[in-house]
Amino acid sequence: MDDTVKQLNNINNLNEVKQYKCSKCDTSFSYDRYLKVHMRIHTGEKPYQCSICDKTFSQNGTLTRHMRVHTMEKPYQCNQCDNYFPFKINLIRHMRTHIGVRPYQCSHCDKAFLCKGTLKKHIRIHTGEMPYKCQQCDKAFTQNNNLITHMRIHTGERPYKCSNCDKTFITSSHFKSHTRIHTGERPYRCSKCSVTFTDKRGLKRHLRIHTGKYHINNASEIKLTLNYRHTRK
Template identity: 45%
Template structure:
C-alpha cells in the first residue's frame, strides 16, 4: 500500500487516512489523549513507545544519532535533523512580516513576538522586555539567582555570558588582541 498510495484506514474523529492500521492506532491517541507509555525516571507519559525512548535518552545521556559532517552525536533524529541545518544553511521557517528566516520553529515563534506589542514586564521594577528570555535574565538581577556554574571551580553566575568570560581564567583563552 505504501507504493500504491492506498490509505484504507480512516480516523473516525478527523477523517485522516493511513496506509497501515498501526499508524491509525497511533494517530487516534491524539484525539483520545491516551498516553500509555510512562518514563521510568520522571513518570512523564507519551502516546507512543518511540517518543518515550527519545525522552528517556535525556535521562540516560545515550546519543545514538551522529552527524555525518561533524560527528557530533544527538539523542533523537529530530535534534540531529535540526542540527544538520547548521551545515546546510537551511532555514525553512520564515517570518510572514519581515521575511527573516530561522533554522528551527521555536526561534521563529520567539521572533514573531517582536512584531507584536506584547511586552514582558518585570514584577520587581518598571522594566519591559520584547522577549520572555530577556525578562527571565533580567529578573536574576533582582533575585540573585545564579544558575550558571563553572565546571572547574564551582563559581556561580547569573548569566551565561558572565560564566563564559570567567571560563577564560581556566582555559587561558584570550579572544581579544592588544
C-alpha cells in the same frame, strides 16, 4: 500521521475484511468509523478545539494529550530518577540519557542526538538551509521557534512579564535570567574560580578572563575584570 490513526491502522491489520476503502489513497478499513477518522488527514478537518487556546485537532485523543500542556499533568514517570513527563515519547527520549543511547547520528560530523527532530535541525548547520523566513525583513532561521521569537521584534510583543517588577521580555531565557536577580539564584559557576552567574552568557564571557581571549565591551565587564584580578593578587 496522528498516533490515533496509527493505532487504528494496527487494529485494522488484524481484521481480514477491509470493505471501507479511502477514495484518496490505498488505505482500507474494517469499520466505517475508522475510515471517517482517517479521512480527516486528507480533508484537514479538525473538529476538536482546545478550550484554553486556539489549537484544533483531528482526534479527541490528541486534544487530550495537548491539554497536558496547560494542566501541567505529567503521568509518565522515569523509573531511574524523579522526572515526570506529559507524553510517552518524552519519557522514551529521556530514558536514552540513562542508557547512553543517541541513535540519530549526523552524517556530517561526530554529533549524535536523542531524537530525529533534533538531528534534522542540526543538519541545517551543515547545509545552510534556513527555511523559516521573516515576512517583515530579510532574516531567515533554521528553526520555526526562532522565527516566532524574532517576529516579536516587529510586533512589539513581550509575553514574559516579571511578577516582581514591571519588566517584560521577548524570550523565556531572558525572563528566567532576570528573575534570578530577584531570587538571588546564580546557578552557573566558573570551574576555575568561585565566581557565579545568573546566566550562561555571563559565565561564557567570564571564562575568557582565564583563557586570555576576551574583549571588554562595557563598564560592567571592566569592573568584573578588575575585581577578578584584584582577588587573584
